[in-house]
Amino acid sequence: MTNYEQAKERYAAFGIDTEAALEQLRQKPISIHCWQGDDVAGFDQVDGKAGDGIQTTGNYPGKARNFEELKADFLKAASMIPGKKRINLHASYAVFPEGEWADRDKIEYRHFAPWVEFAKENGFGIDFNPTCFSHPMVKDGLTLSHPDEAVRRFWIDHCKATRRIAQQIGEALGDQVLNNVWVPDGFKDIPADRMGPRMRLKASLDEVFAEKYPNVIDCVESKVFGIGLESMTVGSNEFYTAYAATHPGVYNLLDAGHYHPTEYISDKIPAMLCFFDKVPLHVTRPVRWDSDHVVLFDDEIKEIMKEVVRNDALDKVLIGLDFFDASINRIAAWVLGTRSAQKALLFALLQPNDALKTMQDEMRFTEKLVRMEEARTLPLDAVWSEYCRRQNVPEDGAWFGLVQQYEADVLSKRG
Ligand code: RNT
Ligand code: ZN
Numbered sequence: 001m002t003n004y005e006q007a008k009e010r011y012a013a014f015g016i017d018t019e020a021a022l023e024q025l026r027q028k029p030i031s032i033h034c035w036q037g038d039d040v041a042g043f044d045q046v047d048g049k050a051g052d053g054i055q056t057t058g059n060y061p062g063k064a065r066n067f068e069e070l071k072a073d074f075l076k077a078a079s080m081i082p083g084k085k086r087i088n089l090h091a092s093y094a095v096f097p098e099g100e101w102a103d104r105d106k107i108e109y110r111h112f113a114p115w116v117e118f119a120k121e122n123g124f125g126i127d128f129n130p131t132c133f134s135h136p137m138v139k140d141g142l143t144l145s146h147p148d149e150a151v152r153r154f155w156i157d158h159c160k161a162t163r164r165i166a167q168q169i170g171e172a173l174g175d176q177v178l179n180n181v182w183v184p185d186g187f188k189d190i191p192a193d194r195m196g197p198r199m200r201l202k203a204s205l206d207e208v209f210a211e212k213y214p215n216v217i218d219c220v221e222s223k224v225f226g227i228g229l230e231s232m233t234v235g236s237n238e239f240y241t242a243y244a245a246t247h248p249g250v251y252n253l254l255d256a257g258h259y260h261p262t263e264y265i266s267d268k269i270p271a272m273l274c275f276f277d278k279v280p281l282h283v284t285r286p287v288r289w290d291s292d293h294v295v296l297f298d299d300e301i302k303e304i305m306k307e308v309v310r311n312d313a314l315d316k317v318l319i320g321l322d323f324f325d326a327s328i329n330r331i332a333a334w335v336l337g338t339r340s341a342q343k344a345l346l347f348a349l350l351q352p353n354d355a356l357k358t359m360q361d362e363m364r365f366t367e368k369l370v371r372m373e374e375a376r377t378l379p380l381d382a383v384w385s386e387y388c389r390r391q392n393v394p395e396d397g398a399w400f401g402l403v404q405q406y407e408a409d410v411l412s413k414r415g
Contacts, residue, residue, distance in 0.1 A: 007382035014352045014375060018383050021349035024314060025387060029084035030341060031127045031178070031320035034093055036334050037064045037073045039326040042092025044104070045134065050324075052138040053184025053226040056292075058327025062411030067095050069414070071118055076406050077334035078122065080399040082391035083342060086125035088320055089115055091162050092134065104135060105157035109168040116172045126169050127178040127320060130155075130162040138184065144204035145185045145197040145234045152204050155183070159208040163216055170215025178280055178318055180253055181208065182221040186229030197234045205243060209250055217318070219251040219280045220244060223258040223290070244276070251278045255322060256300065257286035266303035273311050282322035283341055292323045295337040297344055305341075305348035310357065319345075329411075332403045339396075343384055350383065351375050 008018045035042075039058075040050035043066065050056050064070035070093075078085055091104060094111035102111065112128075119126050132143045132155055139146055143155040159181055166179040185201065209218055222237040237259070244252040252272060254265040265281065272279045283304065285293040295301060308317045321341060325333050352375055359368035381396070388395045394402060 003379070003382040004386040007379040007386075010379055011350060011383070014378065015355060016350055016352060016378075018350065018386075021346060022383070022387055022390070024349055025342065025346050026083055026391075028314055028319070028345060029086050029125060030081075030338055031086040031088045031125070031318065032074075032078075032081070032334065032338055033088040033321050033324075034070065034074065035088075035090055036321075036324050036337075037070045037330055039063055039330075040090075040134070040324055042090060042131065042134065043067060044092045044094050044096075044101070044131075048092065048134060050134055052133040052135065053141065053186070053229055054133050055227060056324050056326040058325060060327055060329060062407065062414050063326070063330060065414065067093075067114065072410070073331055074334075075122065076403075077331050077338075078124075080335045080393055080402060081338045081342075082388055082393045084125075085123075086127055086320075087115070087119060088127040088129070090129045090131045091158070091165075092131035104131065104137075105154050105161060107158075107161050107165065109165045112165055112169060113172075116169055119173065125175055125177075126173060127180070128162055128166040128169060129180045129182070130159045132158065132181070132183040141187070141229050142185045142197070142234075143183045144208075145183070145201040147196075147200070152200065156204050156207050159204075160211070163208070163211065163213055163218070166216045167213040170213075176215055176217050178217045178219060178320070180219050180221055180280065180320075181205070182223070182253075183235055184223075184226055184229065185234040186223075186226055187232045188228055189231050191232045194232060198239055201234050201239070202243065205247075205250075209247060212249070217251065217278060217280070218249060219253040219278075221253040221255055221258070221282065223255070224260060226290075241272075251276055251280055253280040253282060253320075255282035255284060255290075256304070257282075257284045257290035257292060257322075261286070261288060264300055264303065266300060266307050269304065269307040269313070269317065270311055273313055273316060276316075278316055278318060279313070280318040280320060282320055284322045292325070294323050294325050294328070294333045295321060295340045297340045297347075301341060301344040302347055305344040306351060306353070308345070309348040309351070310353040329403060329407060331406060331411075332400065335399055335403065343380070346384055346387065347380055350378065350380060
């Protein structure tokens, strides 16, 4: 008997069908953020660098410097990641023809058509984002909520452009494209007016979302604070939850790093599922704050995936990743973070979810705790390895060597 066959029997004894779990895992796409490949630098600014409410730390050698390198690195990572993949693009990754450039309020679909070609060639989906940071038009830490109409206009036009582009990407791929609005807007010190900026953000968003696009899923992403913006964030959780609740077709994206350190999005997912038919996520690993460390197979990721699985929300929860560690090999970061998220999803699919629910409803709390704990150490590894084999990607223990080889052959030559 193989390890997998043995594991299959162990799980069957708990009433769990490993084949059904593997099939569900295979069907669930993960949206992989392009920005892990170059520390959120993008292509549209000279010497582009993360800034204005967002930052990366570390300077591990070999980061992608252009479209060709980023595509090559993404493909390398994708070759070691099982399952369906989407590429999550930021507007700052526009690909301009030689000698051409357009500012963010003027970008067009054709600047992203090369990404669509890349996605088609490799069977990836695409998701999209306006880039309302790392740009000189972020004034005083503000964009869509700035008191100056000209600043707001620039960012409204940018966000509108991204929705048009997302629609065209969706048409080209015959798919729905998530377009996520995150703005850094906030204040370093105690604000004298909290509601004014929020009313301006609300009015800006109303303009941004005025047009209906059938291939676009719109969402807004809140945050608790940013570096240099410690005292107030205009787009807070309450603000965007209420905005989404009152604007059909706009969803509230939950980023695991955007809440107080003892607040967990695993608890927010089922709350949102009571009211929304879609819940987009940014899965990341906050260490003390929104540090965007690489996702690991830790307790919170398991809890997040359990909420997705046991609420039958695999089609409702859109799983996107959002981490960027510039201090380690970026390909390894992509592969490790994505595989850990997928492994956690498999873990959740392999829990005796229905039996545990019944125990809770029947107040058999002691038994629930015992069974929950026992199920945690069932032989997940054997099922995960089987999945990797069936998907023709390396098993754990085998992929890091390939990353090291790529570093020696390609990354180390980038200077
Ligand atoms: C920033 C938000 C946002 C970005 C990406 C690059 O705190 O999490 O989602 O990380 O859009
Ligand atoms: Zn995020």
